[in-house]
Amino acid sequence: MSSGNVILNIKDLNVNYFTLEGVVKAVRGLSFTLRKGESLCIVGESGSGKSTVGLTIIRALPSNAVITGGEVVFNGVDLLSLSEEEMSNKIRGKEISMIFQDPAATFNPLFTIGQTLSDVVKHHLGIKEKDKVREHVLSMLSTVGLPDPERVARSYPHELSGGMLQRAAIAVALSTNPKVLIADEPTTMLDVTLQAQILDLLRKLKEEFNLSMIFITHNLGVAAEVCDRILVMYAGVPFEEGACEEVLLRPIHPYTKKLLECVPRAHRRVGRLRYIPGMLPDPKNLPRGCPFAPRCERAAEPCNERLPKMVEVKPGHRVACHILASGGEH
């Protein structure tokens, strides 16, 4: 694939949080590219750094976070070099939008859905005429499948159910016709049947708006439903990246393999579940080498010494593992 198709290029990103108890290395040495019209899923357990990646891209990290290295190149520009003003006028919420696990995060509780949407439309699209704004707002609300858009526009966030509010948040995110949508666990708070509706909607809108999407989830099933490619992270470190089917059916990294064996299945009968012994590492006290080494049955000496680097092991399939790099069997 030519680099002309690349819309977002993350290069060697490192992000730390400073806390009273110490420094959390939330993202370490992360690189990936997102192509036009592609959906990339970032999957990982809690604390793996998924949300931090999303917030870094739109430059909305909390104040105790420091980006200690790397680039976020969007359309040829490193977003990390832009001023806050440039970010908020041209990029955040315009070219790159984000939706969250809690859709209420998109809205001010004191404004109606219609007011929030109108503000976004006026600010980012420069539409001034009242009728045109209204028309755009209502058409966005019906695009996301909300019945009775007029009523929804007049509603306050707390008057909508979780599923409807997430639809409204998607309407806000897409109202500026962004190039990239970052969705951070957008269905985690929803029941499965509503989750299925929202995933369907995102799939449909992705085609309609020719969106590129970064979809963040801890749920491998959800990842399989929505993504073209998967990036697996663990304790801030990227472990495996490849086509969705490749990673899920033929995982290479020891962690990905184990993770897939751990999940019970609703659509298949499984024997006794395998599990990963031990627990996730303490983020303030990460092991020196590979963060998975203490739980990995294949760990050897280099694993405790250095972080593994991502290496392409098959076309389009990258893995960061010392054992595999030194010629270990897949």
Next chain:
Amino acid sequence: MTLLNVVNLKKYFPIRKGLFGRIVGYVKAVDNVSFSISENEVFSLVGESGSGKTTVARCILKLYDPTDGKIIFEGKDITRLKGKDLKDYRRKVQAVFQNPFLSLNPRMRIADIVAEPLLAHMKMSRNEARKTAIDVLERVGLSASLARRFPSDLSGGQAQRVAIARALALKPKLIVLDEPTSALDVSVQAQILNLLEDLSREYKLSYLLISHDLSVVRYISDRVGVMYLGNIVEDAPTEVLFESPLHPYTQALLSAVPEPDPSLKKLRKRIMLPGEPPSSINPPKGCRLHPRCPRVMDVCSREEPPLIEVGEAHKVKCWLYAKK
């Protein structure tokens, strides 16, 4: 042998309005629910938020008084229990909740958290209780060195093990598990699920599992009841339910569960339910699913379907299966 028998259980919550708290209606959280759990059986209640599964669990734990119906445990109606019988019930029926940290006293050491109910229920000396606590903690996979620590020193998975140990120490017959692994990461969830499975076998325990995670339910249950708007709409042995669900709601629910295996995904038929569940204040007349049901018939909006026996230990509340 039947351990627990829930018969026509109802729990309505009044909705009050105005200065004098006039009752203007009821949320029918649980409306005529019946099921039973045998000794050493794992029974799960599944359903979406608002379907009433947690309310059922709370009635069984005596956190709520039922509006109507019976809950019979070892042959006795639990609403009538008093004195020693009541104390006995409170020992035999234990619970483990979603967030273990909320149920563990942050100022107590782990060993004491497990030992305390032993003092109250088992007439043990302090020393005996502490010894037993450490044994049980070891059984659930926590080393004796953790026993002297405080809950804040624990990971989510470890804290859930403590909650399980505390329940187990009282030698219960039934443990109500309300979303016991929802707050845990998958790699840790598998450890806890396996532990729960082993314990039920080892101690002949019964579980009532409340969960919205159908993959967890399939893994651990013997039998499943599916709830929708305060009713059980299908009750079947686990494999029967997952392989050939009959109720349109069960079919839709199962088909909505995302599947990590891309090769299985293609075989799956998706059944979409339009909209969202209506409120249980004014549930639809007739069958409660009828406004959203893809297979709705005339009778469905007029009359509530009975729970129909369709096979061995398999019941469905749907007119499609009524004998003509």
